[in-house]
Amino acid sequence: MHTQSSHVRRCHDFRWDDVPLLEYKAVDEAPFKDVTRQVLFQRDDMASELRYFEVAPGGHSTLERHAHVHAVIILRGRGRCLVGIEVTAIDTHDLITVPPMTWHQFRAADDAPLGFLCMVAHDRDRPQLPTADDLVQLRARPDVASFLDGAA
Amino acid sequence: MHTQSSHVRRCHDFRWDDVPLLEYKAVDEAPFKDVTRQVLFQRDDMASELRYFEVAPGGHSTLERHAHVHAVIILRGRGRCLVGIEVTAIDTHDLITVPPMTWHQFRAADDAPLGFLCMVAHDRDRPQLPTADDLVQLRARPDVASFLDGAA
Numbered sequence: 001m002h003t004q005s006s007h008v009r010r011c012h013d014f015r016w017d018d019v020p021l022l023e024y025k026a027v028d029e030a031p032f033k034d035v036t037r038q039v040l041f042q043r044d045d046m047a048s049e050l051r052y053f054e055v056a057p058g059g060h061s062t063l064e065r066h067a068h069v070h071a072v073i074i075l076r077g078r079g080r081c082l083v084g085i086e087v088t089a090i091d092t093h094d095l096i097t098v099p100p101m102t103w104h105q106f107r108a109a110d111d112a113p114l115g116f117l118c119m120v121a122h123d124r125d126r127p128q129l130p131t132a133d134d135l136v137q138l139r140a141r142p143d144v145a146s147f148l149d150g151a152a
Numbered sequence: 153m154h155t156q157s158s159h160v161r162r163c164h165d166f167r168w169d170d171v172p173l174l175e176y177k178a179v180d181e182a183p184f185k186d187v188t189r190q191v192l193f194q195r196d197d198m199a200s201e202l203r204y205f206e207v208a209p210g211g212h213s214t215l216e217r218h219a220h221v222h223a224v225i226i227l228r229g230r231g232r233c234l235v236g237i238e239v240t241a242i243d244t245h246d247l248i249t250v251p252p253m254t255w256h257q258f259r260a261a262d263d264a265p266l267g268f269l270c271m272v273a274h275d276r277d278r279p280q281l282p283t284a285d286d287l288v289q290l291r292a293r294p295d296v297a298s299f300l301d302g303a304a
Contacts, residue, residue, distance in 0.1 A: 005235065005238045005240040006238070007233075007235035007236065007238060007240070007248055007249050007250065007251075007254075008233070008235070008238075008240045008242060008246060008247070008248050009246065009247040009248075009249075010243070010246050010247075011243075011244070011245030011246050011247070014245070016245075016247055040223075040225065040247055041223035041247070041249065041271065043221065043249075045221055045252065046200075046221050046223060046271075046273070047199035047200050047273040047274065047275075048198075048199050048200035048271060048273070050223055050225070050271055069195065069197055069198050071192075071193035071198060071202055073192065073202070073269070075245070081159075081160070083157065083159035083160070084159065086157045086158070086159060086160075088157040088159070088160045090160060091162070091163075092163070093163030093166070093168075093227070094160060094161065094162050094163050095160070095161040095162075095163070095168055095192055095193070096159055096160050096161075097159050097161075097193070097195075098159065099159075100197065102159075117225070117269070119193065119198075119200060119202055119271060121198070121199040121200070122199065123199075
């Protein structure tokens with residue numbers, strides 16, 4: 001039996017062989033806090049990619065929307081997500097579907113990280129950020145405003 | 153905060169809300185032992201699907217190959233896999249890439265299940281089973297023969 005294989009990459013505490021730990025995004029590109037990115041599967045002969053994002057305790061991803069769909073499974077920890085106008089508690093192995101052009105954001109708990117796999121199409125559009133008007137509309141709902149402010 | 157959401161499906165011990173537990177394959181379709189299938193993400197507007205397979209202790213998936221690529225991440229337990237002519241021990245969160253037209257099989261340990269996510273293109277070819285000649289070639293390697301016989 002091989003201990004090393006060209007087809008198998010081992011995981012050590014949510015870091016993977018031959019997978020670099022990347023910044024989530026360029027810092028000046030969009031607002032976010034304490035998020036890392038690892039691209040686990042990305043090949044020209046694959047229709048989709050699988051990435052692992054980890055949000056540190058108290059951190060959050062960017063509030064954004066796009067035409068492509070996100071399929072997410074939580075791999076580690078817990079937190080909350082906003083999808084559309086729904087704020088929901090999420091825990092390890094829960095599934096989240098983000099439909100096209102739907103505002104979404106992921107927030108880790110204050111005392112736990114939130115690590116998740118995200119499947120996206122290889123060819124996809126760039127995310128859009130909310131305008132001031134979009135934020136006014138989202139914040140019209142008290143639970144959404146509270147979520148966006150990072151309040152529990 | 154919502155306790156239920158149309159976008160979030162909760163996990164309870166590797167079963168998910170609104171996801172039926174399916175047979176891996178039709179029993180007369182191909183050889184396998186003690187494998188279940190849950191389709192976690194499958195939509196017409198997604199380029200790929202994400203399925204969860206669970207092999208019970210001592211069980212195994214079908215030995216097969218196909219043109220489409222498999223991207224696999226172990227979600228639970230441990231075991232071994234054959235990819236091409238490489239037999240490798242695999243553990244929780246390890247990544248396995250199955251390139252096009254490459255023989256592959258997953259086997260759970262005798263004392264642990266092997267649960268894994270598998271990403272595949274929405275449009276894909278059907279698996280091929282090995283011919284008697286293919287099996288002779290694969291079994292020419294003692295470690296592969298031992299793997300196929302389920303020996304540790």
